[in-house]
């Protein structure tokens with residue numbers, strides 16, 4: 001039998017299964033908590049909302065989201081954590097047993113296994129630059145978001161933060177490196193509106209004896225954190241309420 005080469009999603013699955021087995025899923029909470037907490041404040045979550053955590057990893061952020069949407073006037077809010085790594089999903093499920101309003105799903109951002117017009121909010125932390133076809137992921141997000149649903153994409157690997165670029169060669173899977181302006185253009189091209197970008201500095205202190213394997217020096221790491229992650233925010237238009245004079249067929 002001729003061997004077939006793995007698809008891009010299979011490569012991501014294999015790589016992130018390795019990360020999960022090495023405990024990196026849980027470690028990421030320490031590295032991403034400060035910028036994720038600030039992002040969650042922008043999300044203005046309400047009890048009862050339906051939220052997608054895209055590229056949820058070990059599920060620590062999914063659990064933060066789940067606590068904020070539970071017990072709404074129209075019943076429980078729900079959070080779906082989706083990840084291409086089945087090992088991340090297994091670990092996220094094991095750590096979330098006491099949550100009744102979380103469902104973890106193994107699948108890809110390239111083909112989100114969910115119905116259309118469903119989610120009120122979407123959070124994606126440090127995941128979007130891995131998606132082989134980011135345009136397809138955005139089309140999928142547009143499909144599954146509810147009319148006026150809001151998406152929040154947080155990434156710390158992007159062109160305008162030069163300190164982040166040293167990861168491109170270190171990571172064992174290909175990544176996209178786009179600028180803030182390029183991402184804004186991409187979101188608009190996919191019909192999202194109210195497209196906005198913010199820089200989210202990481203205020204976690206870096207102790208003088210901190211050992212960094214990723215950065216050339218502690219000064220580079222501190223500069224990277226000061227410059228911050230890129231937060232992209234956008235809404236799906238309310239396709240149910242067409243502008244006066246226009247008709248939806």
Ligand SMILES: C[S@@+](CC[C@H](N)C(=O)[O-])C[C@H]1O[C@@H](n2cnc3c(N)ncnc32)[C@H](O)[C@@H]1O
Nearest residue numbers: 016028055056057083084085108109125127130
């Ligand atoms: C750097 S980790 C971040 C995980 C988590 N959001 C966090 O902050 O701890 C990137 C995550 O994105 C997931 N991922 C990568 N490509 C994906 C894809 N195409 N679809 C869904 N998840 C993906 C990986 O499996 C991994 O868990």
